[in-house]
Amino acid sequence: MTDISMSPEHPTSDPAARPPRSGRVLLLLAAVAIGAVTVAFFGITDRAKSTEEVGAWANEQAIQNVRLVSPAQAPGMEQIVLPGSVSAFATGTLFARATGYITAWNKDIGASVKKGEVLATISAPDLDQQLAQARAQLVQMQAAVQQAQANADLGVMTNQRTAQLVTQGWSSAQKGDTDRLTSASNNAALAVAKANVMAQQAAVSRLDELAGFKDIRAPFDGIVTARSVDIGDLVNAGGTTGRALFQVSDMHRMRIYVNVPQAFFGQMKPGLEATLQIPGQDKNFKAELVSTSESLAENSRMALIQLQADNADKALWPGAFTSVHFHIPSDPSTLRIPSTALIFGKTGMQVAAVDGNNKVTLKPVTLGHNLGNDVEIKSGIQKADRLIDNPQESTATGDVVQVAQAPAKPEVERTASIADKAH
Numbered sequence: 001m002t003d004i005s006m007s008p009e010h011p012t013s014d015p016a017a018r019p020p021r022s023g024r025v026l027l028l029l030a031a032v033a034i035g036a037v038t039v040a041f042f043g044i045t046d047r048a049k050s051t052e053e054v055g056a057w058a059n060e061q062a063i064q065n066v067r068l069v070s071p072a073q074a075p076g077m078e079q080i081v082l083p084g085s086v087s088a089f090a091t092g093t094l095f096a097r098a099t100g101y102i103t104a105w106n107k108d109i110g111a112s113v114k115k116g117e118v119l120a121t122i123s124a125p126d127l128d129q130q131l132a133q134a135r136a137q138l139v140q141m142q143a144a145v146q147q148a149q150a151n152a153d154l155g156v157m158t159n160q161r162t163a164q165l166v167t168q169g170w171s172s173a174q175k176g177d178t179d180r181l182t183s184a185s186n187n188a189a190l191a192v193a194k195a196n197v198m199a200q201q202a203a204v205s206r207l208d209e210l211a212g213f214k215d216i217r218a219p220f221d222g223i224v225t226a227r228s229v230d231i232g233d234l235v236n237a238g239g240t241t242g243r244a245l246f247q248v249s250d251m252h253r254m255r256i257y258v259n260v261p262q263a264f265f266g267q268m269k270p271g272l273e274a275t276l277q278i279p280g281q282d283k284n285f286k287a288e289l290v291s292t293s294e295s296l297a298e299n300s301r302m303a304l305i306q307l308q309a310d311n312a313d314k315a316l317w318p319g320a321f322t323s324v325h326f327h328i329p330s331d332p333s334t335l336r337i338p339s340t341a342l343i344f345g346k347t348g349m350q351v352a353a354v355d356g357n358n359k360v361t362l363k364p365v366t367l368g369h370n371l372g373n374d375v376e377i378k379s380g381i382q383k384a385d386r387l388i389d390n391p392q393e394s395t396a397t398g399d400v401v402q403v404a405q406a407p408a409k410p411e412v413e414r415t416a417s418i419a420d421k422a423h
Helices: 021-062 125-168 173-212 411-422
Strands: 064-069 077-094 100-105 118-123 215-217 222-227 246-261 273-277 285-292 302-310 321-329 335-338 343-345 348-354 360-364 366-370 374-379 387-389 401-403
Touching (some): 077 222, 100 125, 125 173, 246 321
Parallel strands (some): 064 401
Antiparallel strands (some): 077 246, 100 118, 118 215, 246 302, 335 374
């Protein structure tokens, strides 16, 4: 029987002859533990460094990045721009004063006319007949006056004779009273006849005047700016509604009307010069303030003022819109700042000034005129002050800001850079 345990093909079972396997395992585990600790140490250190960088960046972002503006000194001549409307110096709107049909019109729109020139002719047969009848009645009444005059003369003579006969006793007192009263009655009838003639003469004169309105005439020298009649149109006397027959405008000089806010009303004095800019016109026009309404509209708190401008070349048209640039002498010591630099706070109007250490100081200011993009500052700042443009509502005295010198790096790129460092 062969001894299998002693065969070279099988290892011996003696414990002393086996290698130390447990020592190698412990050594391997120790190496793994040391490596893990090392990796954890460097990972924690790197993350702490990244967290510190993120915190520094967050603190940097907490400092407001601002853009500064400086107060500007007001010019010696202030300019205020307001909308205005151009009107003719005089405008005549012509309606019919005689009823009839248009038989002819002589002037079209754009035509220059002289005072009294016939623009159109109206045929009014009814008016002509009324005038002829009134004249005939006047002739009748004039004849009645002659008749009444003869009766009055006869009555006077009869009364004189009868009075003499009564005195001499040849006629009764009754006869004398009758002739005297008849003479007085004839004189009264004469007065009535004369009054009727005067009344009829007035009626004839009125109809004569109305007949004169059959010709539509220009009320003054000017230009026909509207015509709404044609041959054959029926027109009615006394109409003042609807379309006018003609409109004539005197355009040798133009009126410009402007509504001025109450803040500027005190500066609007007669003689103030202005410049007109008309859309579609390449040149500017000079105008002068001539009058004001001396009152404010309650709904808008604006005052209506009137300027006038020469228009010899007829370049200004009635009804045109214009931008009126007023040239107002201003105080050169007044400062101006952008309206975006103002802070509307509970304590009033303020600005945020930045000193040499980039610290903020809120300063109360007193406002002057609102010029649109800019505002006047009467007090509260100096010309050398540096003011924050578009300050935040939370801006307070003592805040530290960063003055923007160049466009800031996009926030997305900065965040991505810090995230890369963290990994």
